[in-house]
Amino acid sequence: MxxxxxxxxxxxxxxxxxxxxxxxxxxxxxxxxxxxxxxxxxxxxxxxxxxxxxxxxxxxxxxxxxxxxxxxxxxxxxxxxxxxxxxxxxxxxxxxxxxxxxxxxxxxxxxxxxxxxxxxxxxxxxxxxxxxxxxxxxxxxxxxxxxxxxxxxxxxxxxxGLGLWGAPCFGATSAATTSAAPPVSTQGAPPADTALDPQFDTCGAAIEAGYGPYRVGVDPEYRWYKDGDSDGVNCER
CATH class of the missing domain: 2.40.50.90 (OB fold (Dihydrolipoamide Acetyltransferase, E2P))
Structure with missing residues (x-):
């Protein structure tokens, strides 16, 4: 502007x-x-x-x-x-x-x-x-x-997780985030770990505590933090 x-x-x-x-x-x-x-x-x-x-x-x-x-x-x-x-x-x-x-x-x-x-x-x-x-x-x-x-x-x-912060965008604006992921077979796989990482005020605090990175469309924690370069990954170490 x-x-x-x-x-x-x-x-x-x-x-x-x-x-x-x-x-x-x-x-x-x-x-x-x-x-x-x-x-x-x-x-x-x-x-x-x-x-x-x-x-x-x-x-x-x-x-x-x-x-x-x-x-x-x-x-x-x-x-x-x-x-x-x-x-x-x-x-x-x-x-x-x-x-x-x-x-x-x-x-x-x-x-x-x-x-x-x-x-x-x-x-x-x-x-x-x-x-x-x-x-x-x-x-x-x-x-x-x-x-x-x-x-x-x-x-x-x-x-x-409202609007663009929820599915399917999870905070990313790339058009590619709306495409469906290929199905993944879970037969014989161990039970998924559904526990979330603790939430921090900033990515820096999360990284310092040993958490991250988080990927758009994969990790629910992604929507808690800003993705500064909009590459679909935040809290990168």
Whole structure:
């Protein structure tokens, strides 16, 4: 979400948002207005309509990142469809408040408004989506102000195995994680050890205690910890 090279004109974004940007800075920017959600692009990007006549605006929702479903450079990622469906169920046809974050730009290089989307009852969609396992907490260069709440919601979803943290993704977004594993014969095999390792606050603590690594789709403990390089293995020694 890089800095825009210049403030967009009202022809590229809605008049009311353009006015908000031109009269404020990234330090004191706040509520940008109330808009009607007119289209869900994916789990973290929507289009809203300025009902005062300002047109349609594309919004990249702050603080989260959903599995990719439309990027031509990559295949559809695990849980992409469900993430988009969650956004549709939660946001479609809602009148939402857009609020910028003083730590972030208001518009990115793609002319998308960067904002939190607040539901009519005041809930932050970023927190709700992360809490449902429909998206991940996301930081671009500088953490957003709501990062603690978003990350706490993500941690709860991870612990409960919700959404992309449960089967078949188990926290990985690679499309390959959705394919079924070949059947394995258990005839004559000893009883499986179903006991889980103890859970630690971080992978570092688990490794120090002699546990790990954990593999996506194999070890239930995988969903407890972040996979920093998204290679399907975490807590590697």
């Amino acid at each position: 890089g800095s825009p090279s210049s403030v967009p004109k009202a022809t590229s974004i809605s008049t009311s948002i353009s006015t908000s940007i031109s009269t404020s800075t990234s330090v004191d920017a706040g509520v940008l207005g109330v808009f009607l959600v007119s289209r869900i692009i994916d789990g973290d990007t929507i289009e809203v309509t300025d009902e005062s006549g300002g047109g349609v605006v594309t919004v990249r929702i702050l603080g989260i990142d959903s599995p990719e479903s439309r990027d031509p450079r990559t295949s559809i990622q695990c849980w992409a469809g469900q993430s988009t469906s969650y956004a549709e169920d939660t946001l479609s046809a809602q009148r939402v408040t857009l609020r910028s974050d003083p730590t972030q730009d208001v518009v990115d290089a793609y002319q998308r408004v960067l904002a939190y989307v607040l539901l009519p009852d005041g809930r932050n969609f970023s927190v709700e989506s992360a809490g449902a396992g429909a998206s991940r907490a996301y930081t671009y260069e500088t953490p957003v102000q709501s990062a603690p709440e978003i990350e706490a919601a993500e941690a709860a979803a991870t612990q409960a």
